[in-house]
Amino acid sequence: MKKTKLFAALLSGVFLAQQSAVACTNILVTKGASKTGSTMISYSADSHTLYGELYYRPAADYPAGTMMKVYEWDTGKFLGEIPQAEHTYSVVGNMNEHQLLIGESTWGGLPQLVDPHGIMDYGSLMYITLQRAKTAREALKVMTDLVAEYGYASSGESISIADPNEVWVVEIIGKGVKMVDGKNANKGAVWVARRIPDGAISAHANQARITTFPLNDPENCIYSPDVISFAREQGLYKGSDKDFDFAAVYNPMDYSSMRGCEARVWSVFRQVTDGMDKYLDHVTGKNPDNRLPLWVTPNRKLTVRDVAEFMRNHFEGTELDMTCDPGAGPFKLPYRWRPMTFKVGDEEFTNERAIATQQTGWWYVGECRSWLPDPIGGVLWFGVDDTDSSPLTPIYCCTDRIPQAYAVGNGNMTTYSETSMFWVVNRVTNFAYGRYDIIHPDVERAMNRFEERCFAEQPAVDAAAEMLYKQNPQLAVDFLTDYSVNTAQRLFQTWVDLDRYLLVKYIDGNVKKEVSEGVFMDNGNGRGIPASPDFPGYSEEWKEMVKQAAGERLKVVQPGQNR
Numbered sequence: 001m002k003k004t005k006l007f008a009a010l011l012s013g014v015f016l017a018q019q020s021a022v023a024c025t026n027i028l029v030t031k032g033a034s035k036t037g038s039t040m041i042s043y044s045a046d047s048h049t050l051y052g053e054l055y056y057r058p059a060a061d062y063p064a065g066t067m068m069k070v071y072e073w074d075t076g077k078f079l080g081e082i083p084q085a086e087h088t089y090s091v092v093g094n095m096n097e098h099q100l101l102i103g104e105s106t107w108g109g110l111p112q113l114v115d116p117h118g119i120m121d122y123g124s125l126m127y128i129t130l131q132r133a134k135t136a137r138e139a140l141k142v143m144t145d146l147v148a149e150y151g152y153a154s155s156g157e158s159i160s161i162a163d164p165n166e167v168w169v170v171e172i173i174g175k176g177v178k179m180v181d182g183k184n185a186n187k188g189a190v191w192v193a194r195r196i197p198d199g200a201i202s203a204h205a206n207q208a209r210i211t212t213f214p215l216n217d218p219e220n221c222i223y224s225p226d227v228i229s230f231a232r233e234q235g236l237y238k239g240s241d242k243d244f245d246f247a248a249v250y251n252p253m254d255y256s257s258m259r260g261c262e263a264r265v266w267s268v269f270r271q272v273t274d275g276m277d278k279y280l281d282h283v284t285g286k287n288p289d290n291r292l293p294l295w296v297t298p299n300r301k302l303t304v305r306d307v308a309e310f311m312r313n314h315f316e317g318t319e320l321d322m323t324c325d326p327g328a329g330p331f332k333l334p335y336r337w338r339p340m341t342f343k344v345g346d347e348e349f350t351n352e353r354a355i356a357t358q359q360t361g362w363w364y365v366g367e368c369r370s371w372l373p374d375p376i377g378g379v380l381w382f383g384v385d386d387t388d389s390s391p392l393t394p395i396y397c398c399t400d401r402i403p404q405a406y407a408v409g410n411g412n413m414t415t416y417s418e419t420s421m422f423w424v425v426n427r428v429t430n431f432a433y434g435r436y437d438i439i440h441p442d443v444e445r446a447m448n449r450f451e452e453r454c455f456a457e458q459p460a461v462d463a464a465a466e467m468l469y470k471q472n473p474q475l476a477v478d479f480l481t482d483y484s485v486n487t488a489q490r491l492f493q494t495w496v497d498l499d500r501y502l503l504v505k506y507i508d509g510n511v512k513k514e515v516s517e518g519v520f521m522d523n524g525n526g527r528g529i530p531a532s533p534d535f536p537g538y539s540e541e542w543k544e545m546v547k548q549a550a551g552e553r554l555k556v557v558q559p560g561q562n563r
Contacts, residue, residue, distance in 0.1 A: 023046035023047060023106075023206065023353075023357065023359065024043065024044055024045060024046050024103075024104060024105040024106065024205070024206065025042075025043075025044050025046070025105060025203070025204075025205040025206075025264050025311065025355045026041060026042060026043050026103045026104070026105055026158070026160045026203060026204050026205070027040075027041070027042040027201065027202075027203045027268055027307055027310055027311065028040075028041055028160050028162065028167045028169060028196055028201060028202040028203065028295075029041070029167070029201045029302055029307060030166075030167050030196050030197065030198045030199060030200055030201065031165065031198055031370070032198040032199030032200075033198075033199050033200060033201050033297070033298050033301065033302055034301060034302050034303070034367075035301035035302060035303045036303070036367075036369065037369070037370070037371070038164070038367040038368055038369045038370075039101075039162040039163070039164060039165070039166070039167050039367070039368045040162070040302070040304065040307055040365060040366060040367050040368070041101050041102075041103050041160045041161075041162045041167070041365075041366050042103070042307050042308070042310070042311050042363070042364065042365045042366070043094060043103030043104070043160070043363060043364055043366075044311060044355065044357075044360050044362075044363040044387055045360065045361045045362050045363065046357055046359055046360045046361070047074075047359060047361055048338070048359045049413060050074075050361030050362075050413075051361055051411070051412050051413045051422060052360075052361045052362040052384030052385055052406075052421070052422035052425070053362065053384070053406055053407065053408045053409075053410070053422065054092065054093055054362070054382060054395065054402050054403070054406035054407070054408070055091070055092070055093060055127070055408060056090075056091070056092050056093075056399075056400075056401070056402045056408075057088070057090065057091040057127065057130075057131060058090050058400065059087070059088055059089050059090040059097065060087070060088050061086065061087050062084045062085065062086055062087075062088075064086065065083075066083070066084040067081040067082070067083060067084060068081060068082050068083070068084040068128075069081055070082060070119050070120065070121075070124050070128075070150075071124070072121045072123070072124070072153065073121055073122070073123020073124055073126075073127070074121070074123060079118070079119045079120075079121060079124070079153055080119035080150070081119075082119060082120075082128075082146070082149075082150050085131065085132050088131035088132065089130070089131055089132070089134070090398075090400065091127065091130040091131055092380060092395055092397060092399050092402070093364060093366075093380045093382055093395060094126065094127075094130065094364065094366065094380070095130070095366050095368075095378050095380045095397045096130045096131070096133075096134075096397065097374060097375065097378075097397055097398055098134040098135070098163070098374050098378075098397075099163060099164050099368040099369070099374050099377050099378035099397055100130060100133055100134060100135065100136065100138075100139060100161070100162075100163050100368075101160075101161070101162045101163070101366040101368055101378070101380075102126045102129065102130055102139065102159065102160065102161050102162075103126075103159070103160040103364075103366075104122060104126060104157050104158065104159045104160065105157070105158050105204050105205055105206045106122070106154070106155065106156070106157055106206060107155075107156045107157065107158060107206050107207050107208050107251050107257075107261070108155045108156050108206075108251070109155055109156030109173045109208065109250045109251040110156075110173070110236075110250060110251075111155070112176050113155070113156075113173050113174045113175055113176045113250070114154070114155050114174055114176065115151050115152060115153065115174045115175065115176060115177055115184060115186070115187065116153075116177070117151055117177065117184050117187075118147070118150070118151030118152045118153035118154075118174065118187070119150040119151050119153060120146050120147050120150050120151065120152055120153055120154075121153040121154045122154040122157045122159070125143055125146060125147065125152075125154075125159075126159070128142075128146065129142045129143050129146070134163075135163045135165075135166075136161045136162060136163040136165075136166045136167070136168050137166070137168075139161050139163075140161065140168065140170060140193050140222060143159070143170070143172075144172075144189075144191060144224065147172070147174075147188055147189045148187075148188045148189070151174075151184065151187045151188065152172070152173075152174040152175075152188060152189040153174075154174070155173065155174070156171070156172070156173040156208060156250060156251055157171070157172050157173070158170075158171050158204040158208060158209060159171075159172065160204070162366070162368055163368055164368040164369060164370035164377060164378075165370055166195055167195070167196045167202075168193055168194065168195050168196065169193070169194055169196065169202060169204065169209070169210070169294075170191055170192070170193035170194075171191060171192055171193075171208050171209070171210045171246060171247070171250075172189050172190070172191035173189060173190060173191070173250050173251075174186075174188075174189050175187070175188055175189060175190060175230060176234075188224075189224065190224045190226060190227040190230050190231075190250070191223065191224050191227065192210050192213055192221070192222075192223040192224075192227060192246050193221070193222045193223065194210055194213060194220065194221050194294065195219070195220045195221070196295050197220075197295065199297055200295040200296060200297050200298075201268075201272065201295060201296060201297075201298055201302070202294055202295040202296075203264070203265040203268045203269070204265065205261045205262070205264035205265055205355070206257070206260070206261040207247070207251065207253070207257040207258075207261035207262055207265075208246060208247035208250060208251035209247060209265070209292075209294050210246045210247055210294060211245045211246065211247050211248065211291060211294070212242070212243065212244065212245050212246075213244075213246065215241060215242065227244075227246065228241055228244045231244070231249050231250070236249050236250075237249050247291075253288040253291075254288075255285040256285075256340070256350075258282055258283055258284070258285040258286075258288060259283065259284060259285040259350055259352075259353075260340065260350070260352075260353040261353075262282060262283050262292055263283040263284075263315070263320060263352075263353070264353070264354065264355050265292055266279055266282075266283045266292060267310075267313045267315055267318070267320075267354070267355060268310045268313070268355075269292065269293075269296050270318070271310060271313075272296065272298035272299055272300065272302070273296045273297065273298060273299055274299070278290075279292055280319070283320075284319075284320075285350075304365050304367055304381055304392075304455070305451070305455065307365045308365050308381065308387075308392060308451070310355070311355055311356065311363060311365070311387045312355070312356050312387050312388040313354060313355045313356060314334035314335075314354040314355075314356050314388070315334075315352060315354050316334070320352050320354075321334075322334040322335065322336065322352050322354060323437075326545060327351070329542075330538045330539060330542035331434070331435045331436045331437045331438060332436055332437040332539075333433060333436040333437075334354065334356070334388075334436070335357070335358050335433065335436075336351035336352060337351075337358075338351075338359075339351075340353060355387065356386060356387045356388035357386065357387075358386050358429075358433070360384075360385055360386050360387055360390070361384070361385075361422075362382065362383065362384045362385075362422075363382075363383050363384075363387050363390065364380050364381055364382045364383065364392070365381045365392060366378070366379070366380045366381070367379050367381070372462065372466070373466070373469050373473070373476075374397065374398070375396065375397065375398030375465070375469065375473065375476055375477055375480065376396065376398075376462055376465045376466060376469060376476060376480065377397075378396065378397030378398075379394050379395070379396055379397065379458075380394075380395045380396075380397065381393070381394055381395075382394075382395050382406070382488075383425075384406070384421050384422040384425055385422060385425040385426050385429055386425075386429050388440075389425065389428065389429040389432060389440070389443050389444075389447070390425055390429070390447075391446070391447040391450045391451055391491060391495075392451055392454075393450075393454065393484075393487055393488045393491045394454050394458070394483075394484060394487060395484045395488070396465075396480040396481070396483070396484050398476070398477045398480055398481065399480065399481045399484045399485070400477060400481050401481060401485060402485070403421075403484070403485045403488035403489050403492070404419055404489065405419060405420060405421040405424075405488060405489060405491075405492035406421050406422075406488060411423055419492075421488075421491070421492050421495065424492065424495045424496055424499055425495060427499050428443060428495060428498055428499050428502060429443070431499075431502055431503070431506075432502070435506065435509075435536075438506070438511065438536055439502060439506055442498075442501075442502060442505075443498070443502075446494065446495075446498050450491055450494060454487065461480070461483055464479065465479055465480050501518055504520070505520070509535070510533035510534065510535060511533055511534040511535075511536055512530050512531075512533045512534075513530070513531050513532075513533065513534065
């Protein structure tokens, strides 16, 4: 009895640890769906405890027999040791030197399938694979071999993998615990991987999305040999092999997965293809059987800018638009603070969960370009904090040092740093939340100005790097590292200046008049006294709501007049 209770406690602890990061969104773009012929993956690492920083792991060689310690990415908990590879590749963020790019979103799935004895958590699995694989197919093998050998320590995950030629999504969940002679006979995981057809895009957002899959198409679909038989052994499935639905068996759909997860995928698909309104009953939580497709063919070729804007979405223009009810406040705020649901009496209500969310630690749009040498072809457009208020800066995959403003150790979630991009972006973002429709346009203008400059510079930067690469590859690496670091640091200073500008302009609910951006009108008498500022007040809709709520209490009356 004591052992049973102890195991239940361990299982619960592991499962709850996974929930700390259950909030991420990925968009996957194939070569034929992109304007340049690149593959792309976007990823927002959403967590209320995750700090915005840019990881860097240099390439290295290790003596035979070297062991590697594995720490759970979410919590820092030590999980165990595995043999180190003799050679590892350099990794910046979630892209390695060979343009291999990986992202994920957690969906949890059946809690009884978590293995508290496993060594490979999903975060370590991503970063160890980036150090050991060159292509998407190699990454699939490395990942699945690692969990088979050392046990899978996380709950259900969707993992996006791209190289310059292919884009894959793999969905994986553990097999729980069955102790035999002191060992877990269920060690490992069940999984399915599907290649996204060229010309299509896909997305996932904390809900398993692979349903039925081809059983004899190894070029486009790979799966663990026991993915179906294990489900039968566990009493989870009784049908035929051809009808086996991975998502339905291992991550059954419920209201929160439709409204809070599938709705984010729908918000992307509806912007690139017609007919998505037929899924409204699904994404609003009414019809679990009306599943979204795993991929769609977009009606136009997509750019990095397009994908970034998809990541900044709040359901604008749909019936889920978060600016259209009193929860948005007087300034049309497209955010809802947690928890995700609330009760009024005995009735429960939901807060929408859009792609753009306040608790993002960091995010990226990565592009892999097959026509360029690897050091030049891979670019991680990287940002920290809320995607809607966070500018992206280009980090080339060959970069061998990290900008100070994004460096690991430059502040954390409990330690403020004056030199941290995460903290200055949060200063700007949180200030803008208070009067979103008034202040955010200035933030958006600053983001667009910076990103458009970087997009405009990219062809010249690529061309210069190619010229240097032909002379000596290391010259290109040095050049692109300098460009990546200097551009990121320039952005940091731009945001420091923006933070100061916004405070001066919008202090105390006023809006100072400007001669030009950042040059404020004075009253004509000098001495730093501004011209009388504007008082934007509140919208007519909000004033009407206040009138209805406050009634006669706020009504202006003449002295002696009955109130």
